[in-house]
Every structure is written in structure tokens, then in C-alpha cells.
Amino acid sequence: MNDLSQQKIDASCRVPLLALFGGAALWLVVGLLLAVIASLTFHKPDMFADCPVLSYGHAQPAANDAILYGFCIPAALGVMLWIFARLSQTELVLPLVPIVAANIWHLGVFIGIVAILIGDSTGFAWLEFPRGSSVLLFAAFLLVAISAVATFGQRKERELYPSHWFLLAALLWFPWIYATANLLIVSGHPVRGVTQAVIGWWFANNLIFVWLSLVGLGTAFYFLPKLAGRPLQSSYFALFAFWTLILFGTWCGIPQGAPVPAWLPALSTVASSLLIVPLIAIAVIVVKTVCGADVHCKGGPFCYIKFGSAAFLLSGLMLIASACPHFSRIVQFTWFGPAQEQLQILGFFAIIICGAVYELLPRIMDFELPFPKFVRFQHWCFMLGIVLLAGSLAIGGIEQGLKNYDLATTLPFLRASTTGLLFLLLGSLLFAANIFVMTLKWKLALIKSVIAAVTAPLEVSEVKP
Amino acid sequence: MSDETKSCPTPSNAEPTATRSTVPMWVFSLTLVLLFLGFVYFDHHGGWFDERVYGPYASADQLDSYQPKSGAAAAIARGRKIYESNCGTCHGADGLGKPNQAPPLAGSEWVKAKGVQRLTHIPLMGIAGSITVESQTWNLQMAAMGAALPDADLAAVLTYIRSSWGNGMGEVTADDVKAARAAIGANPHPMSGDEMMKMPE
Amino acid sequence: MKNGISVFIAAFIALGASWCGFVLAPALQLGTAKQTAVLNSGDTYPVQRTGDATLGLQVYRANGCAACHTEQIQQTGIAFEVVLTGAGKNPDAVSNLISTLKLTGLTKEEADSANDKITAVGGKVETHLIPTGADISRGWGVRRSVAADYLYDSPVQLGSLRAGPDLADAGTRLNNASWHLLHLYAPQSVVKNSAMPPFRFLFETRKIGDAPSPDALNLPSEFAPPAGYEVVPKPEAKQLVAYLLSLHADVPLYEAPYTPVQISTNAPAK
Numbered sequence: 001m002n003d004l005s006q007q008k009i010d011a012s013c014r015v016p017l018l019a020l021f022g023g024a025a026l027w028l029v030v031g032l033l034l035a036v037i038a039s040l041t042f043h044k045p046d047m048f049a050d051c052p053v054l055s056y057g058h059a060q061p062a063a064n065d066a067i068l069y070g071f072c073i074p075a076a077l078g079v080m081l082w083i084f085a086r087l088s089q090t091e092l093v094l095p096l097v098p099i100v101a102a103n104i105w106h107l108g109v110f111i112g113i114v115a116i117l118i119g120d121s122t123g124f125a126w127l128e129f130p131r132g133s134s135v136l137l138f139a140a141f142l143l144v145a146i147s148a149v150a151t152f153g154q155r156k157e158r159e160l161y162p163s164h165w166f167l168l169a170a171l172l173w174f175p176w177i178y179a180t181a182n183l184l185i186v187s188g189h190p191v192r193g194v195t196q197a198v199i200g201w202w203f204a205n206n207l208i209f210v211w212l213s214l215v216g217l218g219t220a221f222y223f224l225p226k227l228a229g230r231p232l233q234s235s236y237f238a239l240f241a242f243w244t245l246i247l248f249g250t251w252c253g254i255p256q257g258a259p260v261p262a263w264l265p266a267l268s269t270v271a272s273s274l275l276i277v278p279l280i281a282i283a284v285i286v287v288k289t290v291c292g293a294d295v296h297c298k299g300g301p302f303c304y305i306k307f308g309s310a311a312f313l314l315s316g317l318m319l320i321a322s323a324c325p326h327f328s329r330i331v332q333f334t335w336f337g338p339a340q341e342q343l344q345i346l347g348f349f350a351i352i353i354c355g356a357v358y359e360l361l362p363r364i365m366d367f368e369l370p371f372p373k374f375v376r377f378q379h380w381c382f383m384l385g386i387v388l389l390a391g392s393l394a395i396g397g398i399e400q401g402l403k404n405y406d407l408a409t410t411l412p413f414l415r416a417s418t419t420g421l422l423f424l425l426l427g428s429l430l431f432a433a434n435i436f437v438m439t440l441k442w443k444l445a446l447i448k449s450v451i452a453a454v455t456a457p458l459e460v461s462e463v464k465p
Numbered sequence: 466m467s468d469e470t471k472s473c474p475t476p477s478n479a480e481p482t483a484t485r486s487t488v489p490m491w492v493f494s495l496t497l498v499l500l501f502l503g504f505v506y507f508d509h510h511g512g513w514f515d516e517r518v519y520g521p522y523a524s525a526d527q528l529d530s531y532q533p534k535s536g537a538a539a540a541i542a543r544g545r546k547i548y549e550s551n552c553g554t555c556h557g558a559d560g561l562g563k564p565n566q567a568p569p570l571a572g573s574e575w576v577k578a579k580g581v582q583r584l585t586h587i588p589l590m591g592i593a594g595s596i597t598v599e600s601q602t603w604n605l606q607m608a609a610m611g612a613a614l615p616d617a618d619l620a621a622v623l624t625y626i627r628s629s630w631g632n633g634m635g636e637v638t639a640d641d642v643k644a645a646r647a648a649i650g651a652n653p654h655p656m657s658g659d660e661m662m663k664m665p666e
Numbered sequence: 667m668k669n670g671i672s673v674f675i676a677a678f679i680a681l682g683a684s685w686c687g688f689v690l691a692p693a694l695q696l697g698t699a700k701q702t703a704v705l706n707s708g709d710t711y712p713v714q715r716t717g718d719a720t721l722g723l724q725v726y727r728a729n730g731c732a733a734c735h736t737e738q739i740q741q742t743g744i745a746f747e748v749v750l751t752g753a754g755k756n757p758d759a760v761s762n763l764i765s766t767l768k769l770t771g772l773t774k775e776e777a778d779s780a781n782d783k784i785t786a787v788g789g790k791v792e793t794h795l796i797p798t799g800a801d802i803s804r805g806w807g808v809r810r811s812v813a814a815d816y817l818y819d820s821p822v823q824l825g826s827l828r829a830g831p832d833l834a835d836a837g838t839r840l841n842n843a844s845w846h847l848l849h850l851y852a853p854q855s856v857v858k859n860s861a862m863p864p865f866r867f868l869f870e871t872r873k874i875g876d877a878p879s880p881d882a883l884n885l886p887s888e889f890a891p892p893a894g895y896e897v898v899p900k901p902e903a904k905q906l907v908a909y910l911l912s913l914h915a916d917v918p919l920y921e922a923p924y925t926p927v928q929i930s931t932n933a934p935a936k
């Protein structure tokens with residue numbers, strides 16, 4: 001493989017990826033800011049008593065959705081496009097399509113977040129965006145998927161790499177679950193009664209657990225061997241993990257005591273306990289691939305991906321624990337649930353995606369990061385932030401469950417979690433700074449070269465006569 | 466970033482590859498064991514897809530056995546079923562009656578009477594001609610709709626209509642029905658409302 | 667897996683199965699549910715909420731109350747209790763027997779055997795069902811929540827986090843509209859040290875006109891507006907309270923049986 005063609009492949013991704021990453025970085029900052037605002041309620045309850053827009057019930061779901069839909073999904077789509085182009089060894093097919101899609105996507109998120117803040121949320125967790133914005137998100141996702149599948153179809157190497165399975169499955173997963181949930185519970189004629197909640201749980205689990213796991217692991221399985229400089233151990237383990245993850249993972253999500261016939265939560269409990277199987281397989285892959293590599297990460301992308309993989313295993317264990325009948329009686333309806341979700345979204349997914357972006361950004365831009373030191377700094381911020389956030393929420397949740405859901409006993413933990421959020425916010429600012437300055441530099445260079453192109457022929461023509 | 470590229474020996478421009486070592490048997494065995502345990506759990510807690518079984522109940526049979534049985538409560542639950550198949554078509558499941566078909570039972574002074582003699586006679590003999598129900602006159606006829614029911618069942622129906630829809634009256638026993646049957650004898654005929662009124666409550 | 671199609675097929679099988687199980691099956695099984703019978707009475711359940719309460723659900727949704735409150739009561743078990751309703755012809759024998767028996771906190775089998783023993787000596791008994799669980803002992807409800815409780819709600823606001831108490835049966839335990847209005851305007855005026863955020867934006871503080879409004883909140887002095895001003899609820903606040911008052915999950919149903927403390931004869935609203 002010669003470097004020149006690699007450069008061409010990377011360059012073909014440049015504009016679409018910048019469009020996806022730029023908005024994503026902004027939403028990460030906005031989302032974490034909203035999360036900080038929401039958690040201020042636990043420091044001073046009447047802070048937003050006269051300001052509905054920032055009150056807890058508005059800011060909290062807006063924060064969740066800004067991080068998930070604003071950052072996680074578009075940034076992951078960008079990373080996915082690059083991985084597909086690289087694995088296929090072709091330039092990105094239809095590069096214009098994802099550029100348009102990125103703008104539609106971020107517009108959709110904007111409309112959705114504003115709607116939640118002004119009280120137009122649908123009232124379903126993780127599905128709060130109103131109809132108009134869901135349509136935009138759905139269309140944008142399909143557009144990106146078209147480009148990704150077309151690039152995949154052009155591949156030179158016919159055999160699939162494990163990341164392919166995870167990422168391709170994710171491309172099918174999202175439109176299916178998103179369309180189902182929106183048509184059946186957000187549309188003008190929703191299904192009746194508690195079926196709404198069942199579909200809501202099914203959607204949330206398939207998005208937050210299955211989709212994020214598929215994409216996060218697909219990305220990790222691409223970057224881990226690449227950064228460790230040794231092959232993935234092994235493709236059969238990955239295949240086993242893939243099958244068991246999608247077969248069992250998709251049945252989780254219905255909580256134990258839900259007001260639905262017993263068979264629904266019972267199936268979920270069984271499926272959750274079976275998740276131990278893919279978790280073991282993934283742990284084996286990660287450990288065997290990483291150990292034995294004589295690469296020291298020193299806070300670079302390799303560290304991000306290693307930390308993310310560990311967080312994935314931990315959040316998976318927490319998911320299994322909270323489905324286990326005796327433990328669930330203590331932690332149900334407590335902050336243990338949000339702790340698990342935050343660990344999955346921020347600790348596992350966001351960190352892996354940030355690491356991947358740092359790894360691929362200098363390549364697609366063809367120049368170094370403007371603030372390389374920020375990478376290590378952000379890693380520390382994120383690690384600390386996640387440990388503080390998820391740790392205090394998880395311990396606080398257990399405490400809350402043991403103490404009759406008394407908010408007073410949980411408040412110290414919630415306040416500690418604000419500190420975690422502040423660290424994460426700082427980290428996200430560093431991330432945004434790198435991306436924006438990089439984009440700015442590139443735009444300036446572009447303008448310079450345009451000016452040069454415009455002025456150059458003139459000089460020549462002046463010289464000639 | 467730059468630190469890492471320096472210490473990383475392989476050019477990360479190469480695409481990653483994967484080894485082909487197989488998954489050991491114990492992982493598959495573990496999966497099978499867990500699947501089996503999961504099946505056992507579902508068998509105990511899943512209610513086998515019955516829409517009426519919620520935790521902590523395990524099965525429809527268990528739930529059935531928990532339904533109130535003793536005393537008036539059981540008669541009412543049974544009476545409701547019998548009512549719906551024998552009387553509900555005319556008097557409505559809500560007991561509000563239907564225009565030109567049957568007068569209401571909810572709030573009816575015939576049903577809410579202190580004694581049960583008239584009430585037990587109506588379904589056993591039938592009732593025809595002009596009667597007044599809740600100060601409205603009806604001029605229809607009803608055959609002996611309850612004559613074919615066993616004593617205990619008719620008693621359950623009457624208990625049900627007396628205690629439902631806000632009627633709030635007490636139980637009708639099988640003995641009451643038996644006594645009415647004995648008084649009517651072998652040859653029932655639909656009574657008129659006036660005839661009925663002559664009978665003590 | 668060798669090519670893209672086989673990956674899609676794998677994903678299709680996995681997701682399709684759970685779609686059938688968790689989307690299609692519940693939609694068929696629960697989506698067509700109708701009103702059900704209340705145990706031991708001719709009443710049906712649930713009754714449609716009033717117009718104001720239905721609008722109140724939308725206020726509840728818009729303000730994300732479900733971020734802090736659940737509407738689902740948990741039940742972990744059921745206990746039986748045997749209650750003597752008549753001593754029969756031989757009261758001495760019955761009372762002697764009763765003093766030797768355990769009559770509360772029984773299992774089904776124990777209750778049946780106590781029942782048989784007492785009826786054998788001529789006493790009349792009833793068996794009462796008493797749901798158990800932490801939520802029920804906290805007084806948040808009398809039985810577990812079931813699908814029928816949400817038949818007329820859209821969106822169904824089950825919630826997943828309890829920063830505050832469960833509200834599934836809130837209308838039964840807190841049945842005073844002015845309490846709710848005070849609590850929404852200034853939670854600490856009715857619950858000492860409450861950590862619930864106030865919802866002052868659902869109220870209007872205005873100058874008292876010719877006469878004080880009959881709706882004006884009767885606030886304790888530390889929360890009261892300056893002299894000459896009054897706090898009146900906006901329509902949203904009134905709707906929200908109508909909704910909170912309409913939250914009753916307290917009738918016995920086939921799928922969640924229990925014995926009400928006193929046989930209910932609540933007539934349907936006509």
C-alpha cells in the first residue's frame with residue numbers, strides 16, 4: 001500500500017467528516033453544559049423556579065439528547081465512514097451526500113433540543129424529540145448509510161474484517177428501531193396504554209445498549225490492533241461476541257417491576273444475564289490484543305480506546321447486575337440506572353469516539369493537531385469526570401435504594417457528580433478547541449489557495465505581453 | 466499524539482488484521498448452561514405469556530386460586546359472569562337497561578327493595594305489562610329468564626345486581642330462591658306489575 | 667461471515683425476533699385492551715379522566731415531572747389474613763380455636779387450613795388478600811400497578827427515577843387541591859426541607875384588583891408575595907393539579923387482587 005493512495009482516501013473523507021465532527025463537538029459542549037445546569041437543581045432547588053426553559057425537567061432530557069443524538073451518533077457516523085473507506089481501500093463514494101446529511105442531522109438536533117427546552121418534548125425517555133426533528137434525523141441517517149454502504153460495496157479486499165460486521169449491523173439497526181419507535185409512539189396515532197412504554201424501553205435499550213455497543217466495539221476492534229501494532233485476537237472470538245451480543249442484547253431493557261405482564265420483564269432478565277457471554281468474549285479479545293503490545297499510550301488515542309473498552313465491560317456488568325432480581329429491588333428507580341447509562345454513553349462510547357477522532361483527524365486534514373497537548377489533558381479530564389460522575393451516581397443510587405428513595409441522603413452524591421460533569425465539560429471544550437481551530441486553519445489555507453489561484457494567472461498574463 | 470506515533474513501531478497506516486484462534490469449548494458450554502438456567506427462570510417467573518399474570522404471581526392457576534372466594538365476594542364474582550350471559554343482553558352490562566328493550570336495574574326500586582320476595586319472583590315467573598321503574602313507565606314483557614338457572618346461580622346473579630352499580634344492597638341466598646320456587650309451584654306465568662305489587666317486598 | 671448480505675441477514679434475524687417479541691406481541695396483547703371489571707362489583711376500570719386532568723397530563727409531560735417521579739407501584743408478594751365475620755352457634759369453641767391460630771401474614775395454604783378449621787366448628791370467616799412490598803408499606807399504593815391503570819394515558823409517564831415519591835396513587839393519598847397548588851408554588855411551604863424544585867412559573871404574581879381573587883394561594887408569610895400582591899395559579903397549574911388528583915390506582919382487579927379495607931360501592935360517575 002503506498003502512502004499516496006492512503007492520503008487520497010483520507011482526503012476524500014475530509015469535508016464530510018469535518019461537517020459531522022464540527023456539529024458533534026458543539027453538541028457535546030452544549031449537552032454537558034445543560035447537564036451541569038440540570039444538576040445545579042440539587043444544589044439550590046429554586047434556582048430555575050421562574051425559568052421553565054432551564055428547569056430540571058427540561059434541561060435534563062435536553063442534556064441527554066444533546067449528548068446522544070448531537071454528539072455520539074454523528075461523530076460515530078463520521079468515524080464509521082472513514083473506517084469503511086480505509087478498510088475498502090477506496091475513496092469515499094458520494095462524498096457530497098454525507099455533507100448534506102450532516103447539516104440535516106445537526107439541524108434536526110437543534111430543532112429537537114429547542115423543542116424539549118420549550119416544553120414540546122414527547123415525554124418518552126431518549127425519544128423526546130418531536131416528530132419534525134425525528135424525520136430529519138431519520139433522513140440524514142439514511143443518507144450517511146447510503147454513502148457508507150456504497151463505499152463498502154467498492155472494497156478491494158473482499159473478505160470482511162470484524163469491524164465490518166459490527167458497523168454494518170448498526171447501519172440496519174438504527175433506522176429500524178428509530179422508525180418503529182417514532183411511528184408507534186411519537187406519531188399522531190400512538191399505540192395505546194402501556195404498550196407505549198414497552199416500545200420505549202425496547203427502543204432505548206436497542207439504541208443505548210445495542211447500537212452504541214455495536215459501533216463502539218466496531219471502532220475499538222479497528223483501532224486497538226492498529227494502535228497496538230498486532231492483529232486482533234481473534235476473528236472467531238469477535239464473531240462469537242457479535243452473534244451473542246445482538247441475539248441477547250436486543251432482548252434486554254424491560255425493567256423487573258414494570259406494569260406489564262410477567263413474561264416481558266422475565267425475558268429481559270434472562271437476556272441480561274446471558275450478556276455475560278459476549279462480555280467474556282469481548283474481555284478476552286481486548287486483553288489478548290492489548291497485552292503483549294509494547295506500545296505505551298501516554299494519554300493518546302490508544303489510551304482512550306483502552307479506557308473505553310474497560311468502561312464497556314463495567315457498564316455491561318452494571319446492566320446485568322441491575323437486571324438480577326435481588327439487586328434490582330434495591331437499585332430500581334435510583335441513580336444507579338443513570339450511572340450505568342452515563343458510563344455506557346460517556347465512559348465507553350464518547351471516549352472511544354474521541355480517541356478515534358484524534359487518531360484520524362490529522363490524517364484526513366494532512367496536518368498535525370493544533371493543540372496536541374490537549375489530547376492527553378482531555379484524557380485525564382474525561383477519566384476523572386467519568387469516575388466521579390458514574391461512581392458517585394452508582395454509590396448514591398445504592399444508598400438511595402436502601403434509604404427509601406430519600407433525596408436528602410442522595411444529595412451529597414449528586415453534588416459530587418456535578419464535579420464530574422465539570423471535568424467532562426472541560427474535556428469537551430478541549431476537544432471542541434482542537435476541532436474548531438483545525439477547521440479554521442483548514443479554511444484559512446483554503447482561502448489562501450483560492451486567492452493564490454485567482455491572483456497567479458494574472459501575474460503570468462502581466463508578464464507575457 | 467506525537468509521543469505516541471514515536472513510540473509506536475508499526476506504521477498505523479496499515480489496515481488491521483485478525484488472527485484465527487478458535488473459541489474454546491467452555492465458552493459454548495457456559496452459554497448452553499446459562500440458556501438452560503434462563504429457561505428454568507422463565508418457567509418460574511414468566512407466566513407463560515399470559516396477559517393477566519403479573520409478577521409476583523407465577524401463573525394463571527395461582528392467580529385464579531387467589532381470587533376472592535369466600536362469602537358474598539365470591540358469589541358476586543360468579544354472579545357477574547352469569548349475569549353477563551343471561552341478563553346483560555337486555556339490561557346491559559352496565560345495568561342501565563336499553564330503551565324499548567328493558568328497564569334499568571341500576572338504581573331500580575325493584576332491585577333495591579328491602580326484601581327479596583318480589584325480586585326472586587321476577588326472573589322465575591317473568592313480568593309483563595306496565596311497570597314503573599325509577600318513576601318511568603315501561604310496558605314490555607320479560608319471560609322467566611332465570612327459571613332454568615340452579616338456585617345458587619340465580620342467587621348469585623341477584624346478589625350481583627343488588628350489590629353493583631351503586632345499588633349497595635345485601636345478599637340473596639339460595640334458600641331465598643328455593644322458597645320462591647316452591648311458592649310459585651309447577652306452572653309459572655308472567656305476572657303483571659300490579660299483581661307483583663300485591664306481593665310483600 | 668463472508669459478505670455484507672450475510673451480516674445484514676444476521677442483524678435482521680436478531681432484531682426481527684426482538685421486534686416481534688417486544689413490539690408486535692405487546693401491541694397485539696395489550697394494545698387492544700379495554701376497560702376491565704373491578705373485582706366484586708359491576709364497575710369497570712379505568713374511567714376516562716376529566717378534560718382538565720387530561721390536559722394536566724400534558725403539563726406533566728412538558729415539565730418533565732417524570733424525570734423525578736415514577737408512576738408505577740411495585741409489589742413483591744402477597745399475604746393472607748383470615749377474618750372472623752360471624753361466631754355461629756358455638757361462639758366459645760370458635761373463640762378458643764381462634765386464640766390458638768395465627769390469622770395474619772399467612773400463605774395461601776395456611777389461610778385455607780385456618781379457614782377450614784374455623785368453619786368446622788361453625789364460625790364464619792373471610793379471607794383477605796394483602797399485597798406486600800416496600801412501596802405498599804410506604805403508603806404509596808395498595809397494590810401493584812398493572813397495564814389497566816394507564817389505558818387512557820398518552821403519553822404514558824411511567825418514569826424511571828424516584829427523586830421524589832411515586833405518584834401512581836397520589837390522588838388517593840393527597841386529595842387536596844390547595845395543598846398541591848401550595849406544594850407546586852413553594853414545596854417548602856408544605857413539606858419541611860423539601861428538595862423538590864418550585865414551579866413558580868406555573869403561577870402569576872399580580873397586584874390585587876378590586877377584590878382578592880378567590881383562587882389566590884394562601885401562603886405562609888415567608889413565601890407570601892409583597893403586600894398588595896397575590897399569587898394565582900395559571901390554567902396550567904390548575905390542570906396539573908386536576909391530573910394529580912385524578913391519579914388513583916386503588917381498585918382491586920383480577921390481575922392484581924386484594925381485599926379493600928371496606929367493600930367499595932363507589933357508583934360510576936353518571
